[in-house]
Amino acid sequence: MSMKWKSLLLACLLATQLTGVANVASAEAARVPAQADSQQSSEQPSQGEGTHVNPALNSNEGQRNKAVEMENPEQEAEEYQGSEGLVGSESNAETESGQDQAAVNASGIDTSIYGDDILVIVANSNLMVLNNVEYRAPQPITVKNGVSFVSLRTLVERFGAQLDYDSKTKESIISFAGKELRYQIGTKSYKVDGTAAAMSGTSYLQDGTFMVPLTSALQAFQMPYKWEAATKRIIVELAAEPVAKFTIAPKDIYATQTEVKVTDESYHPRGLKIINQEWTGLETYYAEPGLHTVTLRVQDESGAWSEPYSVSFNVLPKHEPPVADFKTDKETYKMGELIQYTDLSSADQGFTLEYEWNNNKPAFFEPGRYTITLRVTDNLGYQNEIAKTITVTNDLLYTFEEFNLVYSKPGEVYDFKGSSITSMKLLKPTIRHNQRTMFRSNSPESIVENGIIYQDTITGGTRIFMHHRNATSKNMNLYIVVKNISSTPTTVEVEHYGLAGPNPYPQETGKRAAVKYFDSFRNISGIMSQQVLKPGEAKVFIPELSQTPLKPEHIYSMYADFFANNNVQYQIVALDSNKDVMKELSKLEILESKDNHIRGTFNNADRTFTIDELIGDTDARLVFGDNTNDPIIQGWDAVTGQQRKNAGNYGVLYKVTLNRVAPNTAISFNGRGGSYAGALLVNGETVQLPTNGVLRDANKANIVYRTGDKEEKVEILFTPAAGSSMPVNLIFQQIPKAHS
Known part of the structure; x- marks a missing residue:
């Protein structure tokens, strides 16, 4: 074949191949x-x-x-x-090779x-x-x-x-x-x-x-x-650099003492991994006080580095640990002699101390040598401890019982021989009743659903005593709804109230409610709030009750004194915390009383005890809530119409007037029915029963008042605390004469 034909054939073959390539490219x-x-x-x-x-x-x-x-x-x-396909007329996005x-x-x-x-x-x-x-x-x-x-x-x-x-x-x-x-x-x-x-x-x-x-x-x-x-x-x-970021703790860093802790918060805005860090200026402990700067750069998995990120902070001078120290007023004491402790501990300026005493009893009643220790801890956790020893001789100043009558502070618990109570003189006061209707909402104590817990129509003075636990699995709210059912406008006043909770501890809740209730008596005007209701109008009273939802297993307790000049309907309502009580009220049903607790309406809920004879010259006691010397009040369940007895007289307000209390008389509180935690008001001052913890049994008591060197009139307000046991006693004993 000639060279001319060979060249022509080669050109044709090449053209064919180029055409195929072009077609493939077009199809692709x-x-x-x-x-x-x-x-x-x-x-x-x-x-x-x-x-x-x-x-x-x-x-x-x-x-x-x-x-x-x-x-x-x-x-x-x-x-x-x-x-991985496409809609419409588009074909699959992958080629046969899988790419x-x-x-x-x-x-x-x-x-x-x-x-x-x-x-x-x-x-x-x-x-x-x-x-x-x-x-x-x-x-x-x-x-x-x-x-x-x-x-x-x-x-x-x-x-x-x-x-x-x-x-x-x-x-x-x-x-x-x-x-x-x-x-x-x-x-x-x-x-x-x-x-x-x-x-x-x-x-x-x-x-x-x-x-x-x-x-x-x-x-x-x-x-x-x-x-x-x-x-x-x-x-x-689409590209981005990594971002360096960190925080340093704690806030106060002391030279040579504070371990510096760093929290790395670096990230990559596109989600790449941070694979490397470069710190400068970072130390676990800084030897020198002053301004220090820590800088961080980070590198991502592609090799890119971030811009540097720096934090500056001041290292404080080395902190001096606290010094524990105390002294006693002397080194040698008699049995039953008061020991006075004076704290001499010190700390760096601006620091507070926590104190941990050991064996610092107010007195010892056995002879011997006793070591007292004090440990103090400052804000940074630094501690110091000191111990001192005193000597107690064989000489007796006060017995254990005498010492407590002389030196125990109001609200402090002391050991009491419970069996001695029966040998004391039983005081029999003149009992009078003042008209106050008590609205007791305590059953069901455990709320399991939405509804009206109790309701009744009352005019005049009313006391609501409420104690409820949330037994559902969700948050609930409690409400006091008052409705004017008369044909004329009605003024409803809240005279006093004490509300406690929510928390899961029934005795503590009952105690705090009693404390706040008696604190409210210091209100000179005698009216804490009031609202005027139009005929047929209903409003929520004491809104603090519903401001904080009642969590599952938590409890609310309350004492509240109302006065209305016309007939009003009182309702205690339990409702899911995400619902509106005024919108839901008409749909709610009255809940059935399902436990052994008491609900009902009771007259004569204000009881006056008056004693005119001299008290305190001999050991004596005054009993509350035993149903023998202090009869319980009776009433009815307004929902079922059944008769009810208010066992323990919970919700009753006792106004005790002791016209003649002998000089140097110690008045103590002692629980008889079991453990007790509450409060009372003595001559206008609230006294906790006790200040800390509870009175566990009949062998515990606490001082509530002491008279001076002259005969006194003492006035006491008392109401049984929710969650505690009745009956209880007030005990009157002569304070031993001062010994030297």
Whole structure:
């Protein structure tokens, strides 16, 4: 064959091969998915965290176009489970070799002129170019009311984020760089880790594609961007540097003493791992006081370093530990002689001390040598301890019982020989009743459902005594609702009240309610609040009761004295804390009394004890609530009509007038029915029973008052405390004469 024919044949073969290549390229281009959005505004770029390239965004996974825009979110959610395909006439996005099909850059947009990891979004188009690879969104950027909207899924896939769907809340969930974003169709906001953030427009569905405001989405993903007006392009910077951040504790750092603890809070805005740290100026203990600066740089897995982050703080001079010290008024004592302790401990200026005494008894009643120790601890935990020894001789000044009568402070517990009570003179006061109706709400004590716990119609003076526990699994509120059922306006006054709780301790709650109740008697006006009710009108009284929800197993106790000049209906209501009592009241039923506790209405709830004879010259006692010397009041359950006995006389207010109390008389409180914790009012002063803890049994007592060197009149107010046991005694004993 001649050279001419050989050349011609070779040219034909080459032309055939080039034609095949061109056809393949054309077919590939026709099959390529391309996704894009556009923003027609001149918004300034957001502040970025750096320019380091995220390798995940350059991977096949980051470039894969799995944007399946379904007709509704539920369909999308199903498709997420296994499809990587495309809707409409687009073919599968993977080639036979299993690699993502990446379109050649037929648009001619060169993203490298803007830097690495750059996404170019073309306005008025569905075209996007990521690192010179083209993608097309199922819907172009759409402008509504001046706001550009873009396919949410398209952005998610370009950023390498994970997209899911919550069928219950109808929300698209995007997981990205350790954050969770939630979008919902038809809203003007999205959520970042549960916190709502506003968008510039309302999201919507367009031909099965979920569209969101472009700039809001870029801000949500913390992607810096800028608008290039000449080319109608949005330039999005996907790369970012890691961010160094840390905190230093504690607040006060002392040279050579305080261990410095650092909490590293560094992160990468695109979710890359932090693989390296570079600290300068960090020490576990600082030897020198003064200003110190700690700086941190961090490196991500791609090798990019963060900008340095610094924290400056002042190291204080070395802290001097506290010094424990005390003295006694002397070194040698008689048995039963009062020991006076004087604290001499010291600490650095501005520091407080906690004291831990051991064996610092007010007196000793056996001879011998006794060591007393004191340990003090300052705010930083530094401690110091000292011990001193005293000597107690064989000489007796006071017996144990005499010493307590002489020296115990009001509210202090002392040991008492309970069996001696029966040998004491039993005082029999003149008993009178003052009309006060007592509304006792104590059954059911354990509330298990919404409802009206108790109700009744009363006029004049009323005392509400309430004690309830939340036995449900959710928070409840208690309310006092008062309704005017007369035909004329009615004034309702709250004269006194004491409210305690919520807490899970019934005795402590009952005690605190009694303390606050007696404290309220110091109100000179005698009226704490008042409201005028129109005929048929109902209002909530003592709103403090319902301000704090009653948690499961927690308790509220209350004493409250009311006065109304017409007939009013009192209701105690229990209701879920998320409901409105006035809206729900008409729907509520009265709860059945289901336990052994008492509810009911009782007359004569103010009882006066008057004793005119001389008291205290011999050992004597006054009994409360035993139903023999002090009869219990009787009443009825207004709901069932059944008769009720108020065992223990809980809610009764005793007004005790002792016209003649002998000089040098100690008045003590002693529980007889079991443990007791409460309060009383003595000559206008509230005394706790006891100050700390409880009176555990009949062998414990506490002083409530001492008379001086002259005969005195003593007035006492007392009411049995919720959660404690009745009956109880007031004991009157002569204080031993002073010994030297």
